[in-house]
Amino acid sequence: MAHPYIPNSVPAVRERMLKAVGAASVEEFYADIPESIRLRRPLDLPAPLRSEAELVRHLDGLLARNTPGALSFLGAGCYQHHVPAVVDEVATRSEFLTAYAGEPYEDHGRFQALWEYQSLMGELLELDVVNVPTYDGFQATGTALRMAGRVTGRRTLLIVGPVDPDKLSKIADYVRPDHDVVLVDAAAVADLDLSADVAAVYCETPNYHGILDASVPALAARAHAAGALLVAGCNPISLGVVAPPSAYGADIVCGDIQPLGIRMSFGGGNAGFIATRDDPRLVSEFPSRLFGVIPTTVEGEYGFGDVDYERTSFAVREEGKEWVGTAAALHGIMAGVYLALMGPQGMREIGETILANTAYAQRRLAEIPGVEAPSAAAGQVSFADFLVRFTGSLTAAEVNTRLLALGIHGGKVLSATDALYCVTEIHTREDIDRLAQALEEITA
Structure with a gap:
């Protein structure tokens, strides 16, 4: 039976589509x-649901199941941050609502807004070239690693963990069949085999567990000595207080701009960035759009448009570096507004607040019997995310269930004993104390 909202479920339509692509069946197509x-x-x-009224009623029922106003300590890649009102005000202007990657006849300042975003990100990252945002940070990471493979002509990609399993899955899918992905535990970095086939070493600061790993600069030196590139992921909101990856030798830096003025949108609100120095060997491998500024025939006036457009699939279709379609350009404009508002001092203050809140949360929770903060105990510094270990009779999932009954979302469950908690600048000391008091009651 044909689905009311999926046109290609009509048998005749499906057959015509398969014929057009030269596939005998859906199974062959996939x-x-x-x-x-x-x-x-x-x-x-x-x-x-076969009517719009039924669909609306069904969705209203789902939305009614949400828990409004709950205190949340979830992070792990999608973060709560204060979004200044002016960010939303600019983003909802009519000339930006269609900030798509295509070519309107009039851009109404869109190209300049994206160029300003790229410039601000370049200053934050201490790099020269930044792309128009990709779908999300996962895609940006996969693309950055493919760029490294094209530059070096090598096959193996070493991924230094811990890395979000979902991100690792996306990387492995995105780089195949050209590259092999090898996951290496951070504890085994000293024994890494940087053979002649390694195209890139990928690491994150902070990593998936929120740890700022002091061994990364040495890893960059080893990668370069073997002729490989260092691709580094980072949380851009940390860069007001943490040195950018470029400062310790990263060749390509990537990540997600969601923390920069983009609201959490039911797990979404993401957009990916890729940045390099102004090295033709690297810049020529960007598959996505780059905007630049050029003088016009009118003295004192400037225009904004594509740089080296021939790299992209927009210009050469199947001959492009990679296929690039829809971008998250509106999110780039939002991040640009946020960075312009915050400035260097604002970014520093936000970073210092998050560092202080993270340290306080780890210290406060570790005081509770049956609760540990392993990274703090090991003397490691964490930013926003941090690991919590429950050593009592309750599993991490059971703790979360009991916290939710008290109006609190616990951390992301990683295993029976471990969960990844998160605090940002919006969490107060009272919020953290409330979490600690609830855990004291639950684990007693």
């Missing part, structure tokens, strides 16, 4: 999807 990730059973979905 032949390159690995068996390991195939479901091989029908999706567990409710019966289709």
Whole structure:
């Protein structure tokens, strides 16, 4: 039966589509999807809703299940930050609402706004070239690693963990079949085999567990000595207080701009950045758009537009470095407004507040019997995210269930004993104390 909201479920339409792409069946069309990730059973979905009124009623019921006003300590890649009102005001202006990657006849300042974003990000990252945002930080990471592979002509990508499992999955999928991904635990970095086939070493500061790893500069030196590139991921809101990856030898820096004035949107609100120094060898491998400023025929007036457009699939379609389609350009404009508002001093104050809140939260929770903060105990510095370990009779998931009953979202569960908690500048000392008091009651 045809689905009311999916036109290609009509058999005749599906057959015409398959014929157009030269596939005999849907199974043949999806032949390159690995068996390991195939479901091989029908999706567990409710019966289709066959009217708009039914659909609205169903969605209203789902929304009514939300827990409003709960105190949240979730992070792990999507963060709560204060968003100044002017960011939303600029983002909802009519000339920016369609800040898409295509070419309107009149850009109404959109190209300049994106150029300003790139310039501000370049200053923050201490690098020369920044792209128009990609879909999200995961894609930016995969693209950065593919860029490194094209520059070096090598195959192996060493990923230094811990890394978000979802990000690792996206990387592995995005770089295949040209590259092999090898995950290396941070504790084993000293024994890394940087053979002649290593295209890039990827690491993060802070890493998935929020730790600012002091061994990364030495890793950069080792990668370069072996002819590989260092690709570094970072949380851009940390750079008011933490040296950018470029300062310790990163060749390509990537990440997600969601912390920079973009609200959490049901797990979304993401956009990816990629940045390098002004090295033609690196810049020529950007698959995404780069905006520059040039003089016009009118003295004192300037225009803004694409730089080296021939790199992209917009210009040469299938001959582009990678296929680039929809971008998250509006989010780039929002991040640009946020950075312009904060300035260097504001970014420093936000970073210092997050560092102080993280340290206080770790110290306060570690005082509770049956609760540990392993990174703090090891003398490591954490930023925003930090690992919490429950050594009592309750699992991390059970602790979260009991916290939710008290109006608190606990951290992201990583294992039976471990969860990843997060604090930012919006958390007060009273918020952290409330969490600690709740955990004292739950684990007693």
